[in-house]
Amino acid sequence: xLFNSGSFALFFALFLPIYFICRRHVAVRNSLLIxxxxxxxxxxxxxxxxxxxxxxxxxxxxxxxSADKPVRENDVLKSASFLIVVTIASLSLATRHDxxxxxxxxxxxxxxxxxIALIKRVAAPSxxxxxLLLSLTTNLGILAFFKYFNFFVGSATxxxxxxxxxxxxxxxxxxxxxxxxxxxxxxxxxxxxxxxRQFDPQYSIINYAAFHAFFPQLVAGxxxxxxxxxxxxxxxxxxxxxQITTGTLLFTWGLYQKIxxxxxxxxxxxxxxxxxxxxxxxxxxxxxxAFALQIYCDFAGYSNMARGLARCMGFDLMVNFNQPxxxxxxxxxxxxWHISLSRWLRDYLYISLGGNRxxxxxxxRNLMITMLLGGLWHGAAWTFVAWGxxxxxxxxxxxxxxxxxxxxxSRFLTVHGFVIQTGSWLVTMSLVCVGWILFRSHTxxxxxxxxxxxxxxxxxxxxxxxxxxxxxxxxxxxxxxxRASGRLEFLTAGPFIVRYTSAVILLLALIVFSAPAGxxxxxxxx
Amino acid sequence: MIARFRHWSGKELSxxxxxxxxxxxxxxxxxxxxxxxxxxxxxQPVMPRYVTGTAWGVRGNIPNARYWxxxxxxxxxxxxxxxxxxxxxxxxxxxxxxxxxxxxxGDSIFFGYEVDLQDSFAGQLENRLxxxxxxxxxxxxxxxGFGTAEMLQTYESYGRHFDPDVTIFSWxxxxxxxxxxxxxxxxxxxxxxxxxxxxxxxxxFQDMLMRYRLYRLINDNSQFYAFARESISIALKNRxxxxxxxxLTSLGRTGDGPASVNGDSDILDSxxxxxxxxxxxxxxxxxDVVVADGGDFYLVEFPERxxxxxxxxxxxxxxxxxxxxxxxxxxxxxxxxxxxxxLKLFYExxxxxxxxxxxxxxxxxxxxxxxxxxxxxxxxxxxxxxxKTSNVR
Numbered sequence: 001x002l003f004n005s006g007s008f009a010l011f012f013a014l015f016l017p018i019y020f021i022c023r024r025h026v027a028v029r030n031s032l033l034i035x036x037x038x039x040x041x042x043x044x045x046x047x048x049x050x051x052x053x054x055x056x057x058x059x060x061x062x063x064x065x066s067a068d069k070p071v072r073e074n075d076v077l078k079s080a081s082f083l084i085v086v087t088i089a090s091l092s093l094a095t096r097h098d099x100x101x102x103x104x105x106x107x108x109x110x111x112x113x114x115x116i117a118l119i120k121r122v123a124a125p126s127x128x129x130x131x132l133l134l135s136l137t138t139n140l141g142i143l144a145f146f147k148y149f150n151f152f153v154g155s156a157t158x159x160x161x162x163x164x165x166x167x168x169x170x171x172x173x174x175x176x177x178x179x180x181x182x183x184x185x186x187x188x189x190x191x192x193x194x195x196x197r198q199f200d201p202q203y204s205i206i207n208y209a210a211f212h213a214f215f216p217q218l219v220a221g222x223x224x225x226x227x228x229x230x231x232x233x234x235x236x237x238x239x240x241x242x243q244i245t246t247g248t249l250l251f252t253w254g255l256y257q258k259i260x261x262x263x264x265x266x267x268x269x270x271x272x273x274x275x276x277x278x279x280x281x282x283x284x285x286x287x288x289x290a291f292a293l294q295i296y297c298d299f300a301g302y303s304n305m306a307r308g309l310a311r312c313m314g315f316d317l318m319v320n321f322n323q324p325x326x327x328x329x330x331x332x333x334x335x336x337w338h339i340s341l342s343r344w345l346r347d348y349l350y351i352s353l354g355g356n357r358x359x360x361x362x363x364x365r366n367l368m369i370t371m372l373l374g375g376l377w378h379g380a381a382w383t384f385v386a387w388g389x390x391x392x393x394x395x396x397x398x399x400x401x402x403x404x405x406x407x408x409x410s411r412f413l414t415v416h417g418f419v420i421q422t423g424s425w426l427v428t429m430s431l432v433c434v435g436w437i438l439f440r441s442h443t444x445x446x447x448x449x450x451x452x453x454x455x456x457x458x459x460x461x462x463x464x465x466x467x468x469x470x471x472x473x474x475x476x477x478x479x480x481x482x483r484a485s486g487r488l489e490f491l492t493a494g495p496f497i498v499r500y501t502s503a504v505i506l507l508l509a510l511i512v513f514s515a516p517a518g519x520x521x522x523x524x525x526x
Numbered sequence: 527m528i529a530r531f532r533h534w535s536g537k538e539l540s541x542x543x544x545x546x547x548x549x550x551x552x553x554x555x556x557x558x559x560x561x562x563x564x565x566x567x568x569x570q571p572v573m574p575r576y577v578t579g580t581a582w583g584v585r586g587n588i589p590n591a592r593y594w595x596x597x598x599x600x601x602x603x604x605x606x607x608x609x610x611x612x613x614x615x616x617x618x619x620x621x622x623x624x625x626x627x628x629x630x631x632g633d634s635i636f637f638g639y640e641v642d643l644q645d646s647f648a649g650q651l652e653n654r655l656x657x658x659x660x661x662x663x664x665x666x667x668x669x670x671g672f673g674t675a676e677m678l679q680t681y682e683s684y685g686r687h688f689d690p691d692v693t694i695f696s697w698x699x700x701x702x703x704x705x706x707x708x709x710x711x712x713x714x715x716x717x718x719x720x721x722x723x724x725x726x727x728x729x730x731f732q733d734m735l736m737r738y739r740l741y742r743l744i745n746d747n748s749q750f751y752a753f754a755r756e757s758i759s760i761a762l763k764n765r766x767x768x769x770x771x772x773x774l775t776s777l778g779r780t781g782d783g784p785a786s787v788n789g790d791s792d793i794l795d796s797x798x799x800x801x802x803x804x805x806x807x808x809x810x811x812x813x814d815v816v817v818a819d820g821g822d823f824y825l826v827e828f829p830e831r832x833x834x835x836x837x838x839x840x841x842x843x844x845x846x847x848x849x850x851x852x853x854x855x856x857x858x859x860x861x862x863x864x865x866x867x868x869l870k871l872f873y874e875x876x877x878x879x880x881x882x883x884x885x886x887x888x889x890x891x892x893x894x895x896x897x898x899x900x901x902x903x904x905x906x907x908x909x910x911x912x913x914k915t916s917n918v919r
Binding site for chain 1: 757
């Protein structure tokens with residue numbers, strides 16, 4: 001179900017009154033949230049609810065075990081019951097052709113049951129590690145199979161063929177479940193935090209399942225930390241008029257970013273990236289800029305909608321984008337872009353690899369590994385890996401040359417500082433855009449063509465840039481205002497008439513300028 | 527209620543009054559803001575439809591209506607006579623001696639949206655026929671939004687009483703879906719069957735609104751209202767069409783009997799076939815009725831603009847069997863020859879109707895075709911005889 005669809009509007013209109021009625025009873029409210037979230041997710045494909053339930057059931061007990069809390073038979077039973085109920089419900093909605101799923105699901109459940117039994121026999125001091133391994137294996141196993149199986153097999157086949165071995169590799173027609181990378185990462189994060197004693201998991205599968213499948217952020221984040229979001233599922237959330245007003249405004253701004261800016265700019269980028277060999281320099285430059293804005297508004301728009309919806313329900317989700325295109329260095333860009341993923345990669349990968357504690361060489365190695373895997377997280381293609389490697393490499397270069405500290409030391413209000421900061425911003429944005437070419441291109445060959453087109457000097461026409469300007473100018477003005485005022489939620493500032501006028505203009509812009517052809521959220525594919 | 531207010535203190539009443547005034551002020555402010563926003567950011571054509579219900583169950587022009595359309599390209603005044611025809615005069619039902627009548631049935635293109643009366647198809651055709659020595663009177667029965675089913679209904683119940691020598695129906699891209707959506711006729715095992723007595727979408731609601739001067743003021747002048755009305759109208763049309771597709775395809779009622787429908791493309795194919803078969807049957811019925819009345823029947827194809835120099839045909843949405851029986855006036859080649867990058871044959875910022883230049887090309891072709899009409903030739907002959915007789919007297 002897409003936030004910008006009629007079916008979601010109907011779903012939320014039916015859901016919200018019931019939610020308000022039962023919001024004061026934590027167990028009832030969370031049960032309602034589970035049902036609503038599973039309906040929301042199952043609307044796309046009910047079969048994949050089983051994966052959400054597997055991740056939920058395993059991580060419920062794995063987090064308890066990782067935190068060195070006793071995993072009682074009662075907990076295993078609750079976990080297994082939850083998985084069985086969801087599996088039956090999911091398969092009852094599937095067609096007869098999908099009944100073969102019963103066999104692998106049963107086998108999977110039996111294997112997990114066996115592993116749990118084995119872990120319980122392991123010596124007590126090693127048990128938390130085993131529970132953590134169970135969580136990692138389950139979540140990364142699901143991710144590896146559904147997202148990367150064909151990629152790895154295909155890459156291995158190419159490699160073997162290159163060295164002269166003829167192999168007939170098996171390929172499966174696997175559907176990538178929506179939001180898989182997001183909810184598995186969130187589940188892993190909770191178990192690791194429990195293992196590190198940074199989070200104390202509680203004995204309620206209802207509360208955990210509601211957290212795990214919370215529909216505003218289930219399919220495209222933010223990837224929340226249990227320490228921030230989980231306690232909110234364990235208490236009655238206060239809701240007041242201001243929260244509903246600001247939540248609605250945040251949702252509306254997110255919707256504007258998505259259906260007015262991102263969807264209207266998408267065709268400019270699509271034309272070039274779908275046939276890069278037939279383009280002029282002007283069209284290519286416009287396409288690269290359009291894609292940079294499209295992906296920002298698409299993803300930041302979704303995050304804002306998710307935060308707005310959650311706020312209307314009394315929940316607080318983290319800020320996922322903090323004006324990334326104001327970044328002056330690549331590392332600052334990653335502190336502002338997809339913050340929940342950046343922090344996840346930093347805390348669970350970069351720091352686990354040693355961070356910057358083992359000297360410069362190890363720091364650079366850790367940075368490169370983190371960014372490579374971060375690139376791979378975005379998609380099963382070498383272009384994404386190259387994109388991650390590119391970002392890793394430019395961060396290493398900035399560190400080696402000491403550019404980060406030079407920029408930090410400069411003061412914007414002096415002439416010298418202004419030149420340094422503006423120049424570094426321009427360089428960073430150019431590098432980010434080059435990265436987007438790798439990210440958006442179907443192949444490396446296409447990326448090279450786009451880069452070649454960019455440095456040509458012919459074929460600049462004003463028409464395409466006018467469209468780009470028309471849709472990006474309001475965003476630029478808003479971002480400048482946000483930057484100057486320090487308020488990301490710009491629609492809640494000022495006296496009533498200013499706020500009211502801004503809200504009405506935003507709604508009118510939504511009505512008048514919505515793109516005729518809606519586009520899928522880009523990050524749904526990751 | 528009033529008794530309840532009597533118990534209120536002055537402070538409470540003034541608070542209520544203040545809140546009411548504030549709410550009203552906010553409504554007015556929002557409306558003005560919306561209007562200003564649309565005018566500044568994306569100027570819209572204001573093209574109100576002055577239609578109402580008729581005694582024969584389909585829409586008709588509001589008699590004696592006088593209204594305007596404003597687009598970024600044109601400002602046009604429309605006058606409808608008491609008979610519901612776009613004209614600046616009345617027509618006697620009985621055809622005067624020595625007059626050849628041509629009746630036009632169509633939608634907004636024939637009605638002459640975005641062009642003045644003398645530049646409309648009817649206006650230009652009448653003048654051109656007179657130049658060719660035919661004392662023609664062109665009666666414009668067109669109503670915006672009409673499909674072939676409504677044209678046929680208007681001809682059978684109203685237009686034929688004016689005894690036209692030549693009857694011309696328009697054919698445009700919207701007709702196939704209009705014909706299915708209106709649900710006036712249906713094909714049952716190859717036979718055209720009347721299934722509903724009337725098709726008056728939103729007419730009662732609009733009639734009710736048109737009684738209020740404030741609504742007429744907004745309807746005639748507000749760009750925001752024009753935008754909202756058009757958006758809602760398109761959404762409703764799509765929904766109605768979707769419902770019709772669902773009902774027709776799931777019931778398997780097609781021109782040739784039950785159909786098997788598998789998947790979206792089959793449903794779409796099935797829908798196109800239903801629309802094509804139904805429209806072809808309607809055009810043939812119109813042809814047969816007109817011919818049975820002693821008139822001559824023509825179908826004018828209005829093509830679609832792709833670009834200024836590219837024009838696409840629309841007649842291929844009728845069956846070849848139907849096209850082999852009726853006389854089609856197609857000016858695709860003439861329009862393509864006339865098309866130039868610096869010349870507008872179609873308006874581009876309103877609703878894309880033909881410009882006076884585009885209509886002139888269409889009319890030139892129509893006159894060339896009509897010059898071979900036996901009925902028109904016979905009528906012209908009779909007129910000359912009448913003229914001679916009156917001169918002798």
